[in-house]
Amino acid sequence: MxxxxxxxxxxxxxxxxxxxxxxxxxxxxxxxxxxxxxxxxxxxxxxxxxxxxxxxxxxxxxxxxxxxxxxxxxxxxxxxxxxxxxxxxxxxxxxxxxxxxxxxxxxxxxxxxxxxxxxxxxxxxxxxxxxxxxxxxxxxxxxxxxxxxxxxxxxxxxxxxxxxxxxxxxxxxxxxxxxxxxxxxxxxxxxxxxxxxxxxxxxxxxxxxxxxxxxxxxxxxxxxxxxxxxxxxxxxxxxxxxxxxxxxxxxxxxxxxxxxxxxxxxxxxxxxxxxxGIIIPANKPVIGANVFTQTAGIHADGDNKKNLYFSELLPERFGRTRKYALGKASGKANIQKNLQELGLQLNDNDLKKVTQRIIELGDKKQVVTKEDLPYIISDVLDSGSYEEKIKVDSYVLTHSKGLKPSTTVALTIEGDAYEANAQGDGQFDAFMNAIRKVFKKKNFILPDLIDYAVRIPPGSRSDALCETIITWKNKETEFKTRGLDSDQTVSAIKATEKMLNIINN
Structure with missing residues (x-):
C-alpha cells in the first residue's frame, strides 16, 4: 500500500x-x-x-x-x-x-x-x-x-x-x-x-x-x-x-x-x-444535511428488509445518523422508523390516520420533522373523539399597521351555511368575535377561553409545525382542544373548530 x-x-x-x-x-x-x-x-x-x-x-x-x-x-x-x-x-x-x-x-x-x-x-x-x-x-x-x-x-x-x-x-x-x-x-x-x-x-x-x-x-x-x-x-x-x-x-x-x-x-x-459563513448545500455529498435522509417510503421499507438501500457510504462513518423524512412522499415505513426512534407505537388504524395527516401536511410544508411527530399523533387521535357537525369552511384574516385586525369567516353548522365579519385586538380575537356573532344568532353561548398555549418542537425554525392548546371553561367544566398547523393563528382556529364540535355533540 x-x-x-x-x-x-x-x-x-x-x-x-x-x-x-x-x-x-x-x-x-x-x-x-x-x-x-x-x-x-x-x-x-x-x-x-x-x-x-x-x-x-x-x-x-x-x-x-x-x-x-x-x-x-x-x-x-x-x-x-x-x-x-x-x-x-x-x-x-x-x-x-x-x-x-x-x-x-x-x-x-x-x-x-x-x-x-x-x-x-x-x-x-x-x-x-x-x-x-x-x-x-x-x-x-x-x-x-x-x-x-x-x-x-x-x-x-x-x-x-x-x-x-x-x-x-x-x-x-x-x-x-x-x-x-x-x-x-x-x-x-x-x-x-x-x-x-x-x-x-x-x-x-x-x-x-x-x-x-x-x-x-x-x-x-x-x-x-x-x-x-x-x-x-x-x-x-x-x-x-x-x-x-x-x-x-x-x-x-x-x-x-x-x-x-x-x-x-x-x-x-x-x-x-x-x-x-458559507452555507453547506443540503445535497453536498457526505456533509450535506439531506444526504443521509431517506424520503421515499419505499426506501425506508427496503431498509427494514435486509438494508436494501444501504451502500458503503454509511453515515456512522462520518459521525452522523440516517434519518427518514416525513412528508408527502413518505409511507408507513418512514413513520415507523421515526416512531421507533421516539419509542412510540401505534396500532394499524392510528398509523394510517397519522400517515394521511403527514401527507396532507407535506403538501403544505416540504418536510415534517421527527420532533413534529408527537404533536401530529396527539392532534390525529384527539380528532377522533367527536363527530364533526361544525366545519370552518373558509376565512380571511387581515392585519394592517394602524388598523384593527379583522376576520371574515364562513361556517357550516349541521348542513346550514353561515358567514360573519368582525374586528378584534388580534387576528384570533377577530376570528372569535366573528364566531360569537354566528352563535349569537342561534342563541348559543360559547365557553370562556381561560388559557392559550403555543408550542413548537425544540430546535425548530420559523416554518415549524405549531401546536396551539386552548383551555375552555363551560359552566363548571374545563376541557382542552389542540390545533396543529405551520401558522400559529390557523392552529388556534383548528383548536377552536374542535371546541365547537365538542360542545355541540
Missing amino acids: KRIEIMDTTLRDGEQTSSVSFSASEKLTIAKLLLEELKVDRIEIASARVSEGEFQAVKAITEWARESGYLNAVEVLSFVDNGTSIDWIVKAGARVQNLLTKGSLNHLTHQLKKTPNQHFKEIESNIALAEEQGVATNVYLEDWSNGMRNSKEYVFEFLDFLATQPVKRIMLPDTLGILTPSESYEFVKEIKEKYPNSHFDFHTHNDYDLGVSNAIEGLKAGADGLHLTINGMGERAGNAPMASTIAVINDFMPKVEIGVNEKFLYTVSKLVETFS
Whole structure:
C-alpha cells in the first residue's frame, strides 16, 4: 500500500473564497482540529506578507504547533521576492515555505517578463536563503496544467532544474481548474515516470465540478500527495472538497493508505461553515444535511428488509445518523422508523390516520420533522373523539399597521351555511368575535377561553409545525382542544373548530 499525504489548504486557498476572512482565533481553532482530530498530514495556513492580522494568526498557530509537535506540518505560501517572504515566515515562527513559481511559459513571459534561466536563478537563491534560515522548501508550479498543455518543454526544463535543488515537495496545481480526468492522469503519470524519486503533490480546482475526479486520477497516476479544502472552499468554484475525496479514496482505492480520521469530517465541516459563513448545500455529498435522509417510503421499507438501500457510504462513518423524512412522499415505513426512534407505537388504524395527516401536511410544508411527530399523533387521535357537525369552511384574516385586525369567516353548522365579519385586538380575537356573532344568532353561548398555549418542537425554525392548546371553561367544566398547523393563528382556529364540535355533540 502507498501512503499518501493529505495537505489541507482551507486556511490559505480556502480563505480566498469571496467574502471569507477568518480571525486569528478561528484560524487557530481550525488548525488544531485539522491536525489533532481530523489528522491531516499538513496544513497550509496563510500567504506571507498579507497583513499584520495574518502575521499574528500564523504566530499563534506556530506557537501552538511547536509546543504540540506539529511545527513541520505547518506551511506558509511564499514568493520569489529576494528573501522578504522568508524573513516574514521566520519571524512568524514557521519552518516550511510553499514557494510560488511559474509553471507555464505563458505566465513566466507575460506576467514576470523573464526568461526561464532568470526565473530559475532567483528560485535557487530563494531556496538557499531559506536553508540558511532553517526553512524547508516546497515549490508550487503555478498554472502547471496550462504549462503541460501548451509549454511542456518548459515544464520539464523546470523540473530538471528542481531535481538539482534541496526541495522537499513539488506541487502541481491545476490553477484554473481546466483539466479533465484523463489529462490529470496522463500529465501526472508522465512526470512521475520521469522523476520517480521526487515527491509530487496534486492540487485540483473545481471549476468544471471535476475536482474530486481529477484528484483520484492523479493518485492513480502516482501522485504522492493531494491538496484539499474543507467544504471545497477556494477561489471561484473552489478546490477539491476534503469529505468527498477522502470517502472515495477509502472506498475505491484499496492500494492507497491515508491517515485522515473520516469520523471528524462532519464536525470540522460544520465548524468551518460557521466561521466562514458559507452555507453547506443540503445535497453536498457526505456533509450535506439531506444526504443521509431517506424520503421515499419505499426506501425506508427496503431498509427494514435486509438494508436494501444501504451502500458503503454509511453515515456512522462520518459521525452522523440516517434519518427518514416525513412528508408527502413518505409511507408507513418512514413513520415507523421515526416512531421507533421516539419509542412510540401505534396500532394499524392510528398509523394510517397519522400517515394521511403527514401527507396532507407535506403538501403544505416540504418536510415534517421527527420532533413534529408527537404533536401530529396527539392532534390525529384527539380528532377522533367527536363527530364533526361544525366545519370552518373558509376565512380571511387581515392585519394592517394602524388598523384593527379583522376576520371574515364562513361556517357550516349541521348542513346550514353561515358567514360573519368582525374586528378584534388580534387576528384570533377577530376570528372569535366573528364566531360569537354566528352563535349569537342561534342563541348559543360559547365557553370562556381561560388559557392559550403555543408550542413548537425544540430546535425548530420559523416554518415549524405549531401546536396551539386552548383551555375552555363551560359552566363548571374545563376541557382542552389542540390545533396543529405551520401558522400559529390557523392552529388556534383548528383548536377552536374542535371546541365547537365538542360542545355541540
